[in-house]
Amino acid sequence: MPSLPNRATASSAEVPALNPEGDLIGAKGHCEAPERMQAYFETLESARGCRQLVVIKGHPDPDSIASALAQRYLGRFFDIESTIVYFDEISHPENRALVKALEADLRQYREDMDLGAFDYMSFVDTQSPHLPVRVAKLPPILTFVDHHKMLGGFEAEFVDIREDCGATSSIYAEYMEHSAHGLRHGSAELSRLATALMHGIRSDTDNLLLAQPIDYRAGAYVRQYIDQDLLRLVSKQSITARTMDIIQRGLNNKVIKGTFLLAGVGFVREEDRDGIAQTADFLMRHEGVETAMVFGIVNGDVVDGSLRTSSATIDPDAWLKALFGADSAGRHYGGGRRNKGGFRIPLGLFARCRDREALWGIGKKTIEDLVFEKIGVEQAQHEKG
Ligand SMILES: [Mn+2]
Numbered sequence: 296m297p298s299l300p301n302r303a304t305a306s307s308a309e310v311p312a313l314n315p316e317g318d319l320i321g322a323k324g325h326c327e328a329p330e331r332m333q334a335y336f337e338t339l340e341s342a343r344g345c346r347q348l349v350v351i352k353g354h355p356d357p358d359s360i361a362s363a364l365a366q367r368y369l370g371r372f373f374d375i376e377s378t379i380v381y382f383d384e385i386s387h388p389e390n391r392a393l394v395k396a397l398e399a400d401l402r403q404y405r406e407d408m409d410l411g412a413f414d415y416m417s418f419v420d421t422q423s424p425h426l427p428v429r430v431a432k433l434p435p436i437l438t439f440v441d442h443h444k445m446l447g448g449f450e451a452e453f454v455d456i457r458e459d460c461g462a463t464s465s466i467y468a469e470y471m472e473h474s475a476h477g478l479r480h481g482s483a484e485l486s487r488l489a490t491a492l493m494h495g496i497r498s499d500t501d502n503l504l505l506a507q508p509i510d511y512r513a514g515a516y517v518r519q520y521i522d523q524d525l526l527r528l529v530s531k532q533s534i535t536a537r538t539m540d541i542i543q544r545g546l547n548n549k550v551i552k553g554t555f556l557l558a559g560v561g562f563v564r565e566e567d568r569d570g571i572a573q574t575a576d577f578l579m580r581h582e583g584v585e586t587a588m589v590f591g592i593v594n595g596d597v598v599d600g601s602l603r604t605s606s607a608t609i610d611p612d613a614w615l616k617a618l619f620g621a622d623s624a625g626r627h628y629g630g631g632r633r634n635k636g637g638f639r640i641p642l643g644l645f646a647r648c649r650d651r652e653a654l655w656g657i658g659k660k661t662i663e664d665l666v667f668e669k670i671g672v673e674q675a676q677h678e679k680g
Pocket of ligand 1: 461463
C-alpha cells in the first residue's frame, strides 16, 4: 500500500492563512477583464472631485440598487460625490424593504432636481442611457456598466457591457476584488454593500441557477463580508395577496400554443406591477412550457409585459424588439437579456377610454394577434426547414 504524503513535513509557509470564516486570506479569484477594470478606475481618476449622478433606470431591483451603491462607493476613492437617482416607483415591497434595510439613500426623481447641474452621469444595470425625463442639457456619461444585450449608439468615457454575465453586481464585485478599493471587514456600511451585491447576484441569476463563472467568483468574494442576518432578511420571499391574485388571473387566462404560453392579467395597479414578472416566473413552471409571456395594463395607461424563456431559439431581446418595434423617437418598446425580457407600450390617448373592459379587450387582442402571428410564422418557417 503506497504511503500517504506526510502532511507534517510541509513547511508552515506553504500553509495558507485562514480568516475566522475559514476563507483564504489574500486569495484572489480569476479576473475576467483586468484591462477593463484598470480603465474603469482610470476613468474615475479622470473625474476626481466631480459630482456624478448615478442613474437607476426602470423600477429599482436588487441588482441595479447594489450596482448603484457600488458605483457610489468606488467613486469615493476619487473624491467623487454621488447622488443615486431613480425615476420609476420601487414597486416590489421586498425592494422597498431592501432599500430601507441597506440605508441606501436613493433619491426618487423630482421636477425640482437639476440633473444638468451634475458633472457626469453614470449608468448601472440598464440597456440604454436615455432618461425618462427631458433635461435641457444633460451631463456627459462617465461610466456605463451593464449586462444586457449591447445596443450601442451612445458616447461614454467608459463602457463595460458583459452579456455573458448574470448580474451587473458581479462586474462591480470584480472591480473591487482586483483593485485596492475592495471590501473590508469591520465596517457595517461595507457589509451592507457586500450583502446588497450578493442579493443582486442571487436575484438576477434565479438563486445562481443561471449563474455564469463570474457570478460564482463574485459570490465567493462578497460572501466573506456579508451580513448573514441581513441577507436572510432581504431574500425572504413572500408573495403579497395582490400578487397571488395576479398569478391566479394568469392561470385562468393562459393560452398555450406548443411550448409558448401567453397570459393577459387585465388591469394591475402601479405598485403591483412586479406581479406580472412574478406570474411569468410562476407560469414557466408549467409542464411543457419553454416560453411564458404575461402582460397587463398597468396604472391604466401602459401595457406592461414580462417574458421568460428557456428556449434555445428565442432571444428575448431580439424577439421583443422585432415583435413590438419602436416609437417615433426610435426607442424600442421592449428588450431583455439571455432568458428574460420585458416591454412597456404606452396607451397614449386610449388611456382616457372610460370603458375599461373595451380597452382591455383591444389591448389583449392586439398583443395576442401579434404574438400568435409571429409564433405561427416562426413555426411555418421551422416546418419548411
Ligand atoms: Mn441586472
